[in-house]
Amino acid sequence: MAKEETLYGVGVGPGDPKLMTIRAGEVIRAADVLAYPVNGAGTSRARAIASALIPAGVTEMPIHIPMRSEREPARAAYDAAAQAISDHLKAGRSVAYLCVGDPLFYGSFMYLSARLKGAHKIEVIPGVASLSACAAQTLVPLAGRDDVLSVVPATLGEDELKSALAAADSMAIIKVGRHFAKVRAVLRALGLEGRATILESATGESERITTLDKFSDETIGEEGAHYFSTILVRRKELS
Amino acid sequence: MAKEETLYGVGVGPGDPKLMTIRAGEVIRAADVLAYPVNGAGTSRARAIASALIPAGVTEMPIHIPMRSEREPARAAYDAAAQAISDHLKAGRSVAYLCVGDPLFYGSFMYLSARLKGAHKIEVIPGVASLSACAAQTLVPLAGRDDVLSVVPATLGEDELKSALAAADSMAIIKVGRHFAKVRAVLRALGLEGRATILESATGESERITTLDKFSDETIGEEGAHYFSTILVRRKELS
Known part of the structure; x- marks a missing residue:
């Protein structure tokens, strides 16, 4: 055998x-x-x-x-x-x-x-990890020193999203796709929209990087932001 | 020039x-x-x-x-x-x-x-990332499907640790070192000790992997668990 x-x-x-x-x-x-x-x-x-x-x-x-x-x-x-x-x-x-x-x-x-x-x-x-590539493309650190990092799938409900983000210093929201409007609303409610960066297709051919407050809904297209889109958020600057 | x-x-x-x-x-x-x-x-x-x-x-x-x-x-x-x-x-x-x-x-x-x-x-x-190597050595998934993953430095205070772990399905506690006793107490209080795996020096020469409930304080040595030790916790099984 x-x-x-x-x-x-x-x-x-x-x-x-x-x-x-x-x-x-x-x-x-x-x-x-x-x-x-x-x-x-x-x-x-x-x-x-x-x-x-x-x-x-x-x-x-x-x-x-x-x-x-x-x-x-x-x-x-x-x-x-x-x-x-x-x-x-x-x-x-x-x-x-x-x-x-x-x-x-x-x-x-x-x-x-x-x-x-x-x-x-x-x-x-x-x-x-794809997340490390997202950080590399944007130069947005995933986490430094004593930061708590939350990695959160956008598929969660609004309340779950809010509580998953509550205790974190750094946030990575993955699988954004058709959940974009919900995620933006949650980040806006938490006062974090201006601290968020969205990446579509990191390291892919159609890569695009925008800060979330400059990201127009019209640019998303009918299918919503690409399934592999990721949003990185940092609550504060590095110290 | x-x-x-x-x-x-x-x-x-x-x-x-x-x-x-x-x-x-x-x-x-x-x-x-x-x-x-x-x-x-x-x-x-x-x-x-x-x-x-x-x-x-x-x-x-x-x-x-x-x-x-x-x-x-x-x-x-x-x-x-x-x-x-x-x-x-x-x-x-x-x-x-x-x-x-x-x-x-x-x-x-x-x-x-x-x-x-x-x-x-x-x-x-x-x-x-070292965290991916920890997961690879233990076969403990870092996160699957709709899991929220929290990466939490053990340097935080007890209350901060608890709130950072509260909303997560998967947890990676890093920089454990001399904070081991505090981290174990927090995980015990949250009923998660039996679902935790500790790794010392992942992929290094002195690598050791133990589930936390079998990890004896005596095995830590005078300096406490190694600085690069990591604890991986999953709240539930994959489904």
């Missing part, structure tokens, strides 16, 4: 292939199977970032997770993907699962590792 | 040199001047991580920032360092300032960039 192999969760960073780590490159080049999440149209940001490193002819395993509000379809898809990965590992084939940013920071890999840890050897290659 | 050059803030990642990005390597190899923070004894973790890439004979600029509770000595040291860096840039020499982890996530670079932006071209190369 073949030796059981390792599952790697590989962070490929925020978008620029040069923001991949040396270790990520090693693992991608050596893995027997490359798995990655795909959207409904079958395309994968993670695969696109790593594409120059992917050996010709390697076995690829695109994984589609339905992203609806009901969780059951997603759970069933993770179960099936975990089973398929487990079969490869038992047959002695290493599997690298590619993740945009960092695998354990708002990624899908954690749902696979929760199902497979204990049964299989797992190694996570941490990556540069 | 020489062409003005760029200041690079370079994240060298959490400790393993293979967790540096390709772009960080390029910048370190090409810079005219390498600057980095040093501790009171004159040693630099950031330089140690990058050491294999540092060209022989490059100009080096160790920067010591006094880390006392009064801020004035630190401010004066940042002012002097910013001036020295500015002189190099004006003379046409590029400067790379090396940072452990990510430059804008609890690093010293933000105090230099705050002084120099506007006057000089600045480029930040984001890095893998």
Whole structure:
């Protein structure tokens, strides 16, 4: 019987292939199977970032997770993907699962590792988080010294948003997309609109950076601010 | 007159040199001047991580920032360092300032960039944050789906700690060190001790990972848990 192999969760960073780590490159080049999440149209940001490193002819395993509000379809898809990965590992084939940013920071890999840890050897290659890229592009510090940083998904309700932001010195609001109007209203109510910077598609081709008080609703377009938009807020200056 | 050059803030990642990005390597190899923070004894973790890439004979600029509770000595040291860096840039020499982890996530670079932006071209190369390495070592997710993540320095007072943790689903308590007893008491009071994992020196040689309820005070040693210790807490399981 073949030796059981390792599952790697590989962070490929925020978008620029040069923001991949040396270790990520090693693992991608050596893995027997490359798995990655795909959207409904079958395309994968993670695969696109790593594409120059992917050996010709390697076995690829695109994984589609339905992203609806009901969780059951997603759970069933993770179960099936975990089973398929487990079969490869038992047959002695290493599997690298590619993740945009960092695998354990708002990624899908954690749902696979929760199902497979204990049964299989797992190694996570941490990556540069998209949030760090946002900070780099704007030169807005994520957090300094004794700052409390809150990372808050814009999907929360207005009251939850307010309480999540209440105790923080620095705030990063992610997944802004169609929640833009709600987020702006909350920041305005908290007196923080003038201290907020919005980034659309950080490090992507359509990147745009604006302070929130100069950001016109008209510039958002019909679909609302891009799904990957991020708002960074600092309550006070560095001291 | 020489062409003005760029200041690079370079994240060298959490400790393993293979967790540096390709772009960080390029910048370190090409810079005219390498600057980095040093501790009171004159040693630099950031330089140690990058050491294999540092060209022989490059100009080096160790920067010591006094880390006392009064801020004035630190401010004066940042002012002097910013001036020295500015002189190099004006003379046409590029400067790379090396940072452990990510430059804008609890690093010293933000105090230099705050002084120099506007006057000089600045480029930040984001890095893998130490927190991502902690998550990778433990397989404890930092945050998933609609989780609110609070990153909280253990230096805060007990009440501030409690309110910073109150609204969060996931918590990362950093700079634990001599604040260990206070942090454990707060987590115990919040009913979260059994959901906490402590890491000492993640990815370092003396790495140790324990769930907090099994972590004996005796194992901390006279100096308290290591300064770079981190506690990760998740209020609930992934769903």
